[in-house]
Amino acid sequence: MSQMMYAAVLDTYGAVPRFGQLDRPQPVQGQALLKMEAASIKQLDKLKAAGKHYTRYAQFPVAVGVDGVGRLPDGRRMYAMGITGMLAEYALVDLDDCVLVPEELPAALAALLPNALLGSDAALVCRANIQPGQTVLINGATGVSGRMAVQAARLRGASRIIVTGRNAESLAYLRELGADHCISLQDEPQQIIDQLIRVQQDSPLHVVLDYLWGEPVQWLLAAFAKCCPEPVQLVTIGQMAGADISLASGILRSVPVSILGSGLGSISAEQLRQYNREHLTVMLQRAARGELVAGYRAFALQDVAEAWQAKLAPGERAVVRWE
Numbered sequence: 001m002s003q004m005m006y007a008a009v010l011d012t013y014g015a016v017p018r019f020g021q022l023d024r025p026q027p028v029q030g031q032a033l034l035k036m037e038a039a040s041i042k043q044l045d046k047l048k049a050a051g052k053h054y055t056r057y058a059q060f061p062v063a064v065g066v067d068g069v070g071r072l073p074d075g076r077r078m079y080a081m082g083i084t085g086m087l088a089e090y091a092l093v094d095l096d097d098c099v100l101v102p103e104e105l106p107a108a109l110a111a112l113l114p115n116a117l118l119g120s121d122a123a124l125v126c127r128a129n130i131q132p133g134q135t136v137l138i139n140g141a142t143g144v145s146g147r148m149a150v151q152a153a154r155l156r157g158a159s160r161i162i163v164t165g166r167n168a169e170s171l172a173y174l175r176e177l178g179a180d181h182c183i184s185l186q187d188e189p190q191q192i193i194d195q196l197i198r199v200q201q202d203s204p205l206h207v208v209l210d211y212l213w214g215e216p217v218q219w220l221l222a223a224f225a226k227c228c229p230e231p232v233q234l235v236t237i238g239q240m241a242g243a244d245i246s247l248a249s250g251i252l253r254s255v256p257v258s259i260l261g262s263g264l265g266s267i268s269a270e271q272l273r274q275y276n277r278e279h280l281t282v283m284l285q286r287a288a289r290g291e292l293v294a295g296y297r298a299f300a301l302q303d304v305a306e307a308w309q310a311k312l313a314p315g316e317r318a319v320v321r322w323e
Helices: 043-050 107-118 121-127 144-155 168-177 189-202 214-226 249-254 269-288 301-309
Strands: 004-010 018-023 031-041 067-071 077-081 090-094 135-139 160-165 181-184 207-210 232-236 257-261 295-300 316-321
Touching (some): 031 077, 107 144, 107 269, 121 232, 144 168, 144 269, 160 168, 168 181, 189 214, 207 214
Parallel strands (some): 135 207, 160 181, 207 232, 232 257
Antiparallel strands (some): 031 090
């Protein structure tokens, strides 16, 4: 008889995961069982559970959770993206995809950081090819990944970091993290466009990380159409303000703006492995020294339904811990 384990179990698309039991997965060559310590609940997890993400579950019931931190059978502490759901006592992982986690780093932070870095630092490195001395704009910077993007850009040597967002308190906090200039998206559209034009005149942008898409990107493009003295890489990571934009062909023909995306798929599996080996390990070490911070609220696995539906503060993420 198969060994059982506790997990956050999803019975069908659109349901809230419940605390339940599933068969413990069995590793084959090149795989291992990770005894989990912590896993965060991300927008990606919720989109998958709702059936709204391009990655799909093969069958139900299933353990949810894309990634997390745990121990290999030999005791090494690792971060990995799971072959099986990571919101469980045990998860199946590919040994080639495991990243060593410093013992000094709290489990909850170690579980939260990699996904936030994938949505920020990996976009800067793998898609924008950021260089020291460049000017970076983070559009919609008040969430977990946006806050991480500010810190990552600073550590990557950005000469100036501009942020946008709607929450005044969060914008003020971004200054503490390293932002040089804040633009409120509560202002009138023309005021926002005028501020973006002034940014372009004072310190031309080289990289834009966009978490919003929709209307805020159209304001950006309107500003670029008026003033774009340097080539700009606009990297879209999210669509919190809308899934579509109206884009005139003439804008891209008349100004040096390139638009590209960053996510699972646009960053290949090999690029992701290379990023994990060369960059994520270093970032986790820096976090262990206190150079990267992130907000979270911790929950026990048996409270996964509460964690899944929790109303969190801006820039905060729910993390399930086994301690």
